Amino acid sequence: MARDMTRAGEPLGTAPRRAALRLLDAVLRRGEALDAALPLATRALHGGPDRGLAHAIAAETLRRLPDLDALIDSATRQRLPDDAKARFVLRIALVQALSLGTPPHAAIATVLPLIDGGPKRLVHGVFGTLMRQNASLPGQPTLPAHVAERWRANWGEAMVAAAARAIAAPPPLDLTLRGGNVVHPDGVSLAPGHVRVEGGDVPTLAGYAEGGWWVQDVAASIPARLIGRGTGHALDLCAAPGGKTLQLAAAGWQVEAVDVSQTRAERLAQNRARTGLSFDTVIADVLDWAPATPADAVLIDAPCSATGIFRRHPDVLYRAHPAVIAEAAALQARIFDRAADWVKPGGVLVYATCSLEPDEGEAQLDRFLATHDDYAIEPPRSDELPAGISAHASGYVRTLPTMLSDEGNCDGFFVARLRRAGG
Numbered sequence: 001m002a003r004d005m006t007r008a009g010e011p012l013g014t015a016p017r018r019a020a021l022r023l024l025d026a027v028l029r030r031g032e033a034l035d036a037a038l039p040l041a042t043r044a045l046h047g048g049p050d051r052g053l054a055h056a057i058a059a060e061t062l063r064r065l066p067d068l069d070a071l072i073d074s075a076t077r078q079r080l081p082d083d084a085k086a087r088f089v090l091r092i093a094l095v096q097a098l099s100l101g102t103p104p105h106a107a108i109a110t111v112l113p114l115i116d117g118g119p120k121r122l123v124h125g126v127f128g129t130l131m132r133q134n135a136s137l138p139g140q141p142t143l144p145a146h147v148a149e150r151w152r153a154n155w156g157e158a159m160v161a162a163a164a165r166a167i168a169a170p171p172p173l174d175l176t177l178r179g180g181n182v183v184h185p186d187g188v189s190l191a192p193g194h195v196r197v198e199g200g201d202v203p204t205l206a207g208y209a210e211g212g213w214w215v216q217d218v219a220a221s222i223p224a225r226l227i228g229r230g231t232g233h234a235l236d237l238c239a240a241p242g243g244k245t246l247q248l249a250a251a252g253w254q255v256e257a258v259d260v261s262q263t264r265a266e267r268l269a270q271n272r273a274r275t276g277l278s279f280d281t282v283i284a285d286v287l288d289w290a291p292a293t294p295a296d297a298v299l300i301d302a303p304c305s306a307t308g309i310f311r312r313h314p315d316v317l318y319r320a321h322p323a324v325i326a327e328a329a330a331l332q333a334r335i336f337d338r339a340a341d342w343v344k345p346g347g348v349l350v351y352a353t354c355s356l357e358p359d360e361g362e363a364q365l366d367r368f369l370a371t372h373d374d375y376a377i378e379p380p381r382s383d384e385l386p387a388g389i390s391a392h393a394s395g396y397v398r399t400l401p402t403m404l405s406d407e408g409n410c411d412g413f414f415v416a417r418l419r420r421a422g423g
C-alpha cells in the first residue's frame with residue numbers, strides 16, 4: 001500500500017520535496033532521465049498533485065541550476081561540493097521561493113528534514129541570508145556552461161541566447177490533427193493539420209477522448225510531412241510512442257511501426273486505440289530485424305541525445321555528455337545504413353533526430369551520402385514545411401531555438417529526405 005513519505009514530526013508537504021530530491025539525485029548523480037526516474041522516486045506519494053509537485057520542483061531546479069548554484073556560492077564562505085546534500089536541498093528551497101511562488105518559510109521548513117543529521121544550520125543560514133538580500137533569479141536562465149560552450153561553437157551566440165530564453169517559459173502545446181472535422185482546442189495553426197494551444201492538462205482538452213489529435217511539437221511533425229500522403233507500405237523505425245506513426249497512418253499509408261521497447265510500444269497501442277487509426281506494431285531491435293519486403297517509404301526517428309527537447313525535458317542538459325552523444329551517433333549510423341536496404345528503388349527515406357548536435361544530424365547525412373551513391377537528398381518544398389521554418393541551403397531541415405521566436409519556439413530537430421535511385 002502507498003505510504004506518504006512525510007514522516008512523524010515533519011512539516012506537511014515534506015514528502016514531495018523528498019521525492020524531488022530523489023529525482024534530482026537520479027538525474028544529476030546517476031544520469032537517469034527525469035521521466036524514467038519518476039515512478040520510483042514518487043511511488044510512496046499519495047496521488048497526482050504531490051507527484052506533479054515533485055516533478056515541477058525537480059524540473060524547475062534543472063532549468064535554473066546554474067543560477068541557483070551561483071546564488072548558493074555567493075552566500076557560502078567555503079564552496080559546497082557539487083554533490084553535497086546541503087547544495088541539493090538549498091536548490092530545492094530556493095527554486096520554490098524564487099521561481100515557484102512558495103512562501104519562503106514553507107520552502108525552507110519542508111526541506112530541512114531532508115538533511116537527516118547534516119548541516120541544517122548551514123542550510124538555514126544560507127537560505128536566510130539570500131532571502132534577506134532579496135536574492136532573485138535572472139529573467140533569462142543561464143545554460144550549463146558545457147552545453148552553452150558546445151552550442152556556441154556549433155550554432156553561435158544568438159542560438160545560445162534563444163535557447164536560454166526558450167527554457168525560461170513553459171513551451172506551448174502543439175497538436176497534430178487526425179484530419180477531417182475533428183474537435184480540438186482553439187489555437188494558432190502553423191501548418192495544415194496543426195494547432196498550437198496554450199497548454200493545460202492534456203486529457204481534459206477538447207476532443208482528447210474522441211482521439212482527433214495527439215500532442216507533438218510542430219518540429220516533430222516535419223519528418224512525416226516530408227513523406228506526405230500515400231497508400232503504399234511505410235516503415236516507421238524507432239516508432240514509439242507513435243506521433244509519426246499516427247501521422248503516416250492518417251496520411252493513408254499501410255504502416256509497420258517498429259520499436260525495441262515493449263513498454264514504449266504500449267503507448268503505441270494506447271494511441272492507436274484512442275485515435276482509431278490503424279497500423280501494425282513490431283517489437284524488435286532494428287539491428288537484428290528486417291522487413292519481409294522493401295517499403296515505399298521508410299522513416300527513421302533515431303534514438304539520440306534528445307537535446308532538441310530541452311525545453312520540456314531540461315534533464316537532457318545534464319545527461320547529454322559528449323560520450324553519450326558519440327554512442328548515440330554510432331547507433332544512428334548503424335540504423336541509417338541498415339534502413340538504406342529496406343527502401344524500394346524510387347522510394348523515400350527520411351532520417352530524423354530530436355537533437356541539437358550536428359554529430360547526430362548533419363554529420364550523419366554527410367557520412368550516409370558519401371557511402372550510398374544510390375541516394376540523393378530531396379529538398380522539401382516550402383508548402384511541405386510549417387510557417388516560419390525553411391530548409392537549409394543543402395536541402396535538409398534544421399530547426400533551432402532561434403526559430404518561431406514570436407510564436408513560442410519549437411524543438412530542435414534535424415530532418416533529411418532522401419530518394420533512392422531507380423523505380
Ligand SMILES: C[S@@+](CC[C@H](N)C(=O)[O-])C[C@H]1O[C@@H](n2cnc3c(N)ncnc32)[C@H](O)[C@@H]1O
Pocket residue numbers: 237238239240241242243244245258259260261264284285286287301302303304354
Ligand atoms: C526518438 S524516440 C521515437 C519517437 C517516435 N518516433 C515518435 O514520433 O513518437 C526513439 C525510439 O527508438 C527506440 N529504439 C532505440 N533503439 C532501438 C533499436 N535498436 N531498435 C528499435 N527501436 C529502438 C526507442 O525505444 C524509442 O522509442
